[in-house]
Amino acid sequence: MALRSAQEYIEGIGKIHSKIYLGGERVTDVLDHPTTKTVIQANAKVYELSQDPEYREIMTAKSHLTGEVISRNLHICQNTKDLEMRAEMALLTSQKLGTCNYRCPGCDVLNGLASIIYEIDKDLGTEYYKRLMDFTRYLQKNDLAMSGGVTDTKGDRGKRPLQQDPDMFLHIVEKKSDGIMVRGAKQHQSGAYASDETLVMPTLAYREGEEDYAVAFAVANGTEGVTFICQYNPYTVERNTEADIHQLGNPIYGQRETSLVIFDDVFIPWERVFMCGEVHYTQRAVMRFAKMHRMNCGGACKVGFADLIIGATRMMAEFTGLAEIPHIITKLTRMAQISETSHACAIAAAHKGVEEPEGSGIFLPDDLFGNVAKLNTCYGFWEIMALAGDIAGGLPVTMPSEKDLDNPEIGPYIEKYLKSAVSARKRMRLAKFIQNWVAGLHGVGTWQGAGSAEAQMLTLHRIFDFESRKAMAKELAGL
Ligand SMILES: Cc1cc2nc3c(=O)[nH]c(=O)nc-3n(C[C@H](O)[C@H](O)[C@H](O)COP(=O)(O)OP(=O)(O)OC[C@H]3O[C@@H](n4cnc5c(N)ncnc54)[C@H](O)[C@@H]3O)c2cc1C
Known part of the structure; x- marks a missing residue:
């Protein structure tokens, strides 16, 4: 199953019970809530476009890992034509949705991270690249929706992570035999609660002494300790109270919805860890x-x-x-x-x-x-x-x-x-x-x-x- 249908994506998300809050209340049904539903609908449309023969060249690619036709959102660019089609996918999805292709940041983190950890492995003899490729095969095989977690909350921008509350930047709090525990938050996360997975990477160029912050990993939605706190603004209120969505500015796909994602001592097994302490490569x-x-x-x-x-x-x-x-x-x-x-x-x-x-x-x-x-x-x-x-x-x-x-x-x-x-x-x-x-x-x-x-x-x-x-x-x- 290298390409899921929109319905298969929706059914998959419906089975994940992420901890999501909006306007101070728990969202119990992400598929049905007036605001979170817009993200589901936008993602579903992206799945639909991938199956449309008219957009095949833009929306799909041949996996260099499996040889199968996959969503371009999960592809690692292999040539300049791939790069051009990647950009054209961003153009097309914006024209069709009037909001985010919520799989876009995840795709770009995947490509950027693959490039740097290939280099880390070559220099240091680590095995991050193989791990990331195994994970990518899993993503491609199941055509999963993945968001990209880069932006930390950062607190006082004039201070380094260890000069303030250390959790203002996401970091490792414990290393175990089977994985790591991480704590912190990523903010402005586009559509993250409607994804299957999030790929996390550092936000900053870290220095010696800040090794715990040089961390990249994948985390599945629904994992213990992960909480999504949704953005809230007048457009949220308007959508949540309007009975006729056709009276809203972008009726089906709505605003660009993001959330603050909290990582409260989340366990990440080693096979999902793709960078761990290599500060010199974070920039x-x-x-x-x-x-x-x-x-x-x-x-x-x-x-x-x-x-x-x-x-x-x-x-x-x-x-x-x-x-x-x-x-x-x-x-x-x-x-x-x-x-x-x-x-x-x-x-x-x-x-x-x-x-x-x-x-x-x-x-x-x-x-x-x-x-x-x-x-x-x-x-x-x-x-x-x-x-x-x-x-x-x-x-x-x-x-x-x-x-x-x-x-x-x-x-x-x-x-x-x-x-x-x-x-x-x-x-x-x-x-x-x-x-x-x-x-x-x-x-x-x-x-x-x-x-x-x-x-x-x-x-x-x-x-x-x-x-x-x-x-x-x-x-x-x-x-
Ligand atoms: C709609 C939307 C969707 C987004 N989606 C995602 C997503 O899916 N995933 C993700 O990871 N991120 C996402 N982002 C985050 C985006 O990349 C950040 O908003 C951006 O990098 C700015 O960071 P910030 O919001 O923390 O602002 P700040 O970093 O506070 O920036 C505010 C101002 O301060 C300046 N500044 C900050 N620090 C310094 C410094 N040390 N020295 C000098 N000047 C400084 C900046 O240049 C800027 O002018 C999204 C943002 C938006 C608005």
Whole structure:
């Protein structure tokens, strides 16, 4: 069974009894709760897309481990074509869902981690790579949904892990003959409670003395000691109280749902431990994950979101009779320019990807173009949101509810005063969709996901070859 159906995925998750809390209450049925259900539906759609012949090339790959056709979400990229298809998967799933492909961070952790532990094994004679490949075979064979746990809570960012509450960074608290005990938390974990597994890796470059923090492992949902505390915001309240989901901005797949995942002395058997104390490799581990994730997150996933915003905004301009006005055309074109620039950088990052480390067979994207993709998106997405708000007018933030439209006493007023070239209901539905993008969680989410702009600035400044550029200028200037 290398490819599960959406139904098989749902049935599988239904059998796992994870400890999940939302709004202070225990979620007893993850499949049925109005908010957690959106994550299940999004994942189910991704399973469905993998079985659709139209998307086979993007959504599936041939496993280098088993030779079987598997979900690309569980594939380790073997060439630049794989990298390009990986990015295209992020684009496609964003266009289809308007929210996360929740298996995306897990895929990028798998690729980044495989690359670094291949190197660790080669240098130190450890057997992490073989363990990770055994685990990957298991994932692929059962087509499991896996999230990626990278971001620690970090507490006081000015202090190292041992200068503050030691649990602010996830760490090993005990080593046993059969495994390790870990404690800490990972925050902002995309869709983690609707996964079968989570692959955890370090968040930071650790130093000597911080060996307990240099840890990577896999943990199955439902494992004793793991608790998911879901994000909670006005959109959560809206969804939890709204009887008709069609009156919500993204009716089926909702917001990007995350949780704070607590690891309260969780036992991890050795066969699931993929790094244990190798502090000198943690910086490279983070960088290799980031190479994958910035290409996919900045240059593909958010391009898919931008496509939805651009499409909705263009439609709104048609609804309100603005589509042919010159400044509206300029603004819509600028939106397309921003998002296609990021997309081009992702494709360039994939095409210029290289085997890393040599001999591993693992391909990672070009660092420069991947970082530029994400950095461009960090700034560009705000501008896209602003331009959508400009063209759509104030309605996305001032509109009444469709319930008012349905009220016989005031409904006729709404219909009369909010109609345009189309009915009030049509315009309000679209305004609500735009509200979901421009007046909610997506601005900060896009800026921070895969690291804030400063993380990409630092990388860009480090890897950009300023010296060669100086030499070019020097030669022509006759210096
Ligand atoms: C919607 C969403 C989904 C996400 N999904 C996942 C996921 O599935 N898995 C996962 O592991 N993570 C996930 N993330 C986490 C994401 O990678 C982080 O939000 C991001 O790396 C920033 O970390 P932070 O939120 O702790 O912010 P902070 O680290 O507090 O950053 C805030 C600001 O402080 C700056 N800063 C922080 N520390 C320092 C320092 N030491 N020196 C100088 N400046 C500093 C940063 O550059 C930034 O400007 C997700 C985030 C979002 C918003």
